[in-house]
Amino acid sequence: MLTLYSFGPGANSLKPMLALYEKQLDFKHHMLDPSKFEQHADWFKKINPRAQVPALDHDGKVITESTVICEYLEDAFPDNAHPLRPRDPFAIAQMRVWTKWVDEYFCWCVSTLGWERVIGPMARALSDAEFEEKLKHITIPEQVTKWRNARAGFPKEVLAEEMRKVKLSVARLEQRLSESPWLAGPDYTLADVCNFAIANGMERGFADVVNEAATPNLVGWLKRINERPAAREMFAKVKREDLTPRKAS
Ligand SMILES: N[C@@H](CCC(=O)N[C@@H](CS)C(=O)NCC(=O)O)C(=O)O
Helix, strand or coil: CCCEEECCHHHHHHHHHHHHHHCCCCCCECCCCHHHHHCCCHHHHHHCCCCCCCCCECCCCEEEEEEHHHHHHHHCCCCCCCCCCCCCHHHHHHHHHHHHHHHHHHHHHHHHHHHHHHHHHHHCCCHHHHHHHCCCCCCCHHHHHHHHHHCCCHHHHHHHHHHHHHHHHHHHHHHHHHHECCCCHHHHHHHHHHHHHHHHCCCHHHHCCCCCCHHHHHHHHHHHHHHHHHHHHHHHHHHCCCCCCCCCC
């Protein structure tokens, strides 16, 4: 029995969710509501003490870290007809260069700008007392700082630096996709799933950087993944997270 705890098909939550749909594995989905800070609730911290999604429960064993969950699914279901990891060691290494890069670099710059735009207003909808109360339930000290920065507004120089990194990341993806149909080579792999999780929607959120004229290969790759049956099914069945500011209960 597989249960995925997630915010829905976006960002880090999208990685294992799309992998589950691609692999056509049956799973139960437990959607957490970030606007109610459910990821910080005591019941969920018993599942992931870091108070973050996604987390996967497989017959009572909990796996965390989005990319690790994806790799776990490959290991736990080796006979699955829909592999997302190549068999050739060199190809696996290429795939992991791209999953490492999204986890250590690309994800962070997009995330900070996303927090400024979306989490900031959500945090400002709370009173000072309510906000301080919420912070008490966060277990990662760096996340407390991030919530505070989002509420106050990140310093301008931080936002400029993160935008520089976003542009660099987009250029790297565009370059790679101009020479290869998929990031790790001829096959669609976890490299694509994990980078798609962060890049999907950038044509809207970062329209001046990701668009048909400036990044045709990246836009084409996003479209090809969105049109895969697994992605279509996932987006049809699971609604996106709702980060509209509202008072938390
Ligand atoms: N390294 C972790 C990062 C997980 C993460 O950043 N999760 C975000 C959602 S994309 C989250 O739970 N944020 C809420 C919070 O930190 O309060 C992974 O890849 O799973």
